[in-house]
Amino acid sequence: MSSGSDQQDIKREKILDAAYQRFLHYGYSKTTMNEIASDLSLSKALLYYYFPDKSQLYIAVMRKLAGEYIDNLQNKLNKFENLKEAYVSQIDIKHDFIVKNYNFFDFFRVNEQNLPETIWEIITEIHQTEMVLLSAAIKTEVEKGNIKPVNDPGEIVDLLLDALHGVSVSAVSHKKVMFPKKEHLDEIHTKRLLLLDIFIKGLMY
């Protein structure tokens, strides 16, 4: 798939790492290509040899993170005891992902409405993976006879993901925010587990 040499791939990775650190620490708009370059003792021009522009570099980092997240999810959700456990894993893994990379997503808060199309593709890819894995979990449980038959598992999973997401947007108490404040993440996590508990009971006989 990738057409570059091994050497090229290694350097590419190094650039991605350096860029990740900067973006994580200072956010997108507060890191310059010059800074990334000098972190690596390279010229800025070289960054443009490896990446077409700044946003593509950011997106490449994003894509890498997304890949790791997806791998993580797949590993966990391949083997689960019951539906509850599977969904708790999903919530936990996502929580850790957000907490760990919180400042990296600064880009999302700044660009709010008009994120580049490519970012949406990555988000969509993540969402689809979640849908597939969680839908499969439902099907398995239905076959085991642990929950009521469901005619469209995808619809249910979609609904649950929206509901879980809603917990972080809470329109009233902490003033409406698109992206949750860091100090609320744990509270959100707890609420989600409670919501999940009720929701799953609602799926049972």
Add this chain to the structure above:
Amino acid sequence: MSSGSDQQDIKREKILDAAYQRFLHYGYSKTTMNEIASDLSLSKALLYYYFPDKSQLYIAVMRKLAGEYIDNLQNKLNKFENLKEAYVSQIDIKHDFIVKNYNFFDFFRVNEQNLPETIWEIITEIHQTEMVLLSAAIKTEVEKGNIKPVNDPGEIVDLLLDALHGVSVSAVSHKKVMFPKKEHLDEIHTKRLLLLDIFIKGLMY
């Protein structure tokens, strides 16, 4: 409570109506005080005789709408057959409220992050009313023995409202939006009813 004369109150109402029409049609930033005044064939200065400034006028309209919404809710939720019916009413009434006044809330989309404190107070008041009514409904049902005992009804209602709200924010499919597009409102409404269904089953024995 109100200290003005009847005549004053009538004129105040007329101004509120005219302002409401303008705000509903053109949104906050696209209606000028001059336009509201000339709709009523009055001088702009008179508006400032009745209202301290433009935002206070908008807020007064908002408060009136909120009052109507709350009355509506209370009338319905005072008499309900079962929990499901009560919550369906809540969702329906809110849906109608949003649909009817959709463009009026343009102000919310524009000011997004920093809405004036007074607006938040109104939102909070609405939320609290919902909480009280819906919590009461839960208590009643628990007493009737229709659902499992709940140690903190408020927590459950809060969670449900957040979850229902999440349905309208759906982070993926239609690009993340703070405020739902008008053409999605019906789809959102349907999803909410489905979510409610599962959630309420999750509260039962």
Add this chain to the structure above:
DNA sequence: TTACTGACTATTTAAACAAAATTATCAAAA
């Protein structure tokens, strides 16, 4: 030929300013 750089250009952001539109005030009239 591939990886790299210094010096250059192009674009974006920010600050400062002016003009226009709109909000808000007030002395005086009805």
Add this chain to the structure above:
DNA sequence: TTTTGATAATTTTGTTTAAATAGTCAGTAA
């Protein structure tokens, strides 16, 4: 007490300029 025309104050919009940063390219080194 209610209303207004004239006027002041403020906000928004557009323009210009300077600085910062993104992005390019001809040419060098391995």
